[in-house]
Amino acid sequence: MFDQDELEQIRADRGEWESERLDPVLSKHGERQDRFATVSNMEVDRLYTPEDIADLDFGEDLGFPGEPPFTRGVYPTMYRGRTWTMRQFAGFGTAEETNERFHYLIEEGQTGLSTAFDMPTLMGIDSDHRMANGEVGKEGVAVDTLRDMEILFDGIDLSEISTSFTINPSAVVIYAMYLALADKQGVDREEIRGTLQNDMFKEFIAQKEWVVPPEPSLKLSTDVIEFSAEHTPKFKPVSVSGYHIREAGSTAVQELAFTLADGMAYVEDCLDRGLDVDEFGPTLSFFFNAHNSLFEEVAKFRAARRIWARIMEEWYGAETDEARMMKFHTQTAGQSLTAQQPMNNVVRVTIQALAAVLGGTQSLHTNSYDEALALPSEDAVRVSLRTQQIIAEESGAADIVDPLGGSFAVESLTDQVESETMAYIEEIREMGDGSMREGVLRGIDEGYFQREIQDSAYEYQQRVERGEETVVGVNEYSIEEDTEPEILKVDEDVQARQRERLAAVKDERDDEAVEDALAAVGEAAENEENVVPAVIEAVKAYATMGEIMSVFEQQYGAYRETVHVT
Numbered sequence: 001m002f003d004q005d006e007l008e009q010i011r012a013d014r015g016e017w018e019s020e021r022l023d024p025v026l027s028k029h030g031e032r033q034d035r036f037a038t039v040s041n042m043e044v045d046r047l048y049t050p051e052d053i054a055d056l057d058f059g060e061d062l063g064f065p066g067e068p069p070f071t072r073g074v075y076p077t078m079y080r081g082r083t084w085t086m087r088q089f090a091g092f093g094t095a096e097e098t099n100e101r102f103h104y105l106i107e108e109g110q111t112g113l114s115t116a117f118d119m120p121t122l123m124g125i126d127s128d129h130r131m132a133n134g135e136v137g138k139e140g141v142a143v144d145t146l147r148d149m150e151i152l153f154d155g156i157d158l159s160e161i162s163t164s165f166t167i168n169p170s171a172v173v174i175y176a177m178y179l180a181l182a183d184k185q186g187v188d189r190e191e192i193r194g195t196l197q198n199d200m201f202k203e204f205i206a207q208k209e210w211v212v213p214p215e216p217s218l219k220l221s222t223d224v225i226e227f228s229a230e231h232t233p234k235f236k237p238v239s240v241s242g243y244h245i246r247e248a249g250s251t252a253v254q255e256l257a258f259t260l261a262d263g264m265a266y267v268e269d270c271l272d273r274g275l276d277v278d279e280f281g282p283t284l285s286f287f288f289n290a291h292n293s294l295f296e297e298v299a300k301f302r303a304a305r306r307i308w309a310r311i312m313e314e315w316y317g318a319e320t321d322e323a324r325m326m327k328f329h330t331q332t333a334g335q336s337l338t339a340q341q342p343m344n345n346v347v348r349v350t351i352q353a354l355a356a357v358l359g360g361t362q363s364l365h366t367n368s369y370d371e372a373l374a375l376p377s378e379d380a381v382r383v384s385l386r387t388q389q390i391i392a393e394e395s396g397a398a399d400i401v402d403p404l405g406g407s408f409a410v411e412s413l414t415d416q417v418e419s420e421t422m423a424y425i426e427e428i429r430e431m432g433d434g435s436m437r438e439g440v441l442r443g444i445d446e447g448y449f450q451r452e453i454q455d456s457a458y459e460y461q462q463r464v465e466r467g468e469e470t471v472v473g474v475n476e477y478s479i480e481e482d483t484e485p486e487i488l489k490v491d492e493d494v495q496a497r498q499r500e501r502l503a504a505v506k507d508e509r510d511d512e513a514v515e516d517a518l519a520a521v522g523e524a525a526e527n528e529e530n531v532v533p534a535v536i537e538a539v540k541a542y543a544t545m546g547e548i549m550s551v552f553e554q555q556y557g558a559y560r561e562t563v564h565v566t
């Protein structure tokens with residue numbers, strides 16, 4: 001962006017500034033640390049100048065928002081046209097309690113819904129399973145059958161609001177239930193909007209919730225992507241997630257690299273099925289973490305869009321803007337929150353949320369200050385939603401598109417994140433002999449991702465313990481605390497109520513119809529057909545989550561992780 005003469009002049013001026021201004025100050029006062037680095041331990045320079053972005057090509061690398069490579073955002077007007085979707089992740093107890101929380105959030109100004117399921121639902125077992133004991137409704141809402149889904153969305157018009165479902169091994173069942181519900185509400189499937197997480201790669205890499213092994217897990221994910229591209233074009237059938245990778249302790253670059261690698265593996269699996277990249281490409285979505293290092297995070301988001309646009313075009317032949325465009329949801333970093341002095345978390349969340357907005361997110365969840373202690377209380381949820389509203393409506397951050405674009409520091413960090421991310425992607429591709437799909441599967445199998453993340457997590461913890469990383473209120477500025485905030489307690493009778501409902505549904509339903517529908521799911525799996533149509537029929541017959549997932553487990557076997565110890 002600068003010509004050679006200008007750069008020469010800047011270099012000369014900088015040398016002069018260093019000797020005349022900087023060195024005298026350094027020799028007198030020094031700096032606070034020998035080395036300054038982000039929370040991911042990426043070293044940052046004292047000062048950035050045009051020299052640091054001498055290779056940046058405005059047209060190729062930045063351009064304008066709404067056009068490839070989308071570094072500056074996916075929409076020409078970004079938040080001036082519409083602010084991001086404020087989408088608080090919510091769910092606890094039975095469908096009734098969560099339905100009430102959904103209505104509360106909508107009344108408070110939330111613009112999208114996001115469903116948290118309890119552990120049994122996430123793992124594809126029913127509330128009456130012995131392994132579900134003590135877990136029903138604890139960390140999210142319990143959903144056993146379509147009846148629960150009907151109650152969960154009572155009074156909510158599916159054509160009016162988009163809903164996200166954080167669900168992975170059992171994603172196909174929840175998707176089928178949502179479609180069955182849309183059919184019941186008379187909402188055209190083509191009109192439903194929302195997102196299914198349905199990202200099994202990051203489960204094997206970081207979050208560790210699975211039922212069947214990686215290959216059949218991928219088959220089930222791709223079945224949903226294929227079905228959705230044809231029947232629910234406004235719905236995002238996968239949210240390729242870096243969030244959990246980061247929460248497990250990765251760096252920002254690893255978060256981005258592994259997530260993009262997973263995304264590419266899904267793309268290749270779809271291409272292997274003969275699907276058209278310009279048809280399924282626009283339905284893919286992403287999900288990232290927003291951590292404490294403001295500029296590193298903004299750089300990560302901007303680099304993410306640029307890399308994805310280039311790879312979709314150059315590697316996978318995407319021709320349309322929509323297929324090259326990366327849209328993503330962001331959640332502030334739960335792992336950065338502290339149980340000590342919990343109100344400090346409001347400040348952390350504000351900075352992280354600002355990073356997401358300055359980085360151009362489409363949708364945002366701000367964590368609540370009490371989340372290191374329990375599921376968020378209503379008061380805490382309101383403050384976190386207000387945080388988004390203050391950023392959107394008071395800070396001015398939403399009024400300029402890509403306001404940090406052109407910052408020497410942010411552009412330089414964006415380049416650095418991009419090149420380090422690409423180095424990882426190339427390594428994974430090599431592991432798969434040119435295939436990202438095979439590289440990711442092999443990386444999971446050999447514990448490559450897990451090891452990389454563990455090493456980063458360990459290094460970070462050591463830095464905290466050596467006092468090189470400050471955690472305010474924990475290893476610095478701690479106080480005696482004798483009060484605890486009011487926290488949310490889930491009713492102890494939830495499990496009994498949920499089990500009663502499940503028993504009632506089982507009593508009322510037509511057992512023969514259920515058996516036939518489950519047999520059809522088994523046949524579809526055995527014949528390697530797309531299982532989604534059969535699962536929709538099964539949920540309509542009120543087959544349970546556990547019954548349907550057992551069919552897959554029988555067909556594909558249960559997964560046991562090989563533990564790699566280093």
Ligand SMILES: C[C@H](C(=O)O)C(=O)SCCNC(=O)CCNC(=O)[C@H](O)C(C)(C)COP(=O)(O)OP(=O)(O)OC[C@H]1O[C@@H](n2cnc3c(N)ncnc32)[C@H](O)[C@@H]1OP(=O)(O)O
Nearest residue numbers: 075078081082085114164166195236285327328329362363
């Ligand atoms: C940690 C936790 C756990 O594991 O426990 C989790 O995982 S929680 C995980 C929770 N996950 C999530 O909540 C995932 C959420 N994801 C999503 O919402 C999606 O996948 C998303 C990232 C693509 C965002 O979708 P969205 O509908 O909210 O937002 P969009 O950007 O698509 O905008 C909605 C509509 O507004 C339009 N629109 C928006 N902005 C503009 C603008 N400036 N100009 C013109 N149009 C605009 C869009 O085109 C779109 O219209 P049209 O619709 O007509 O195209």
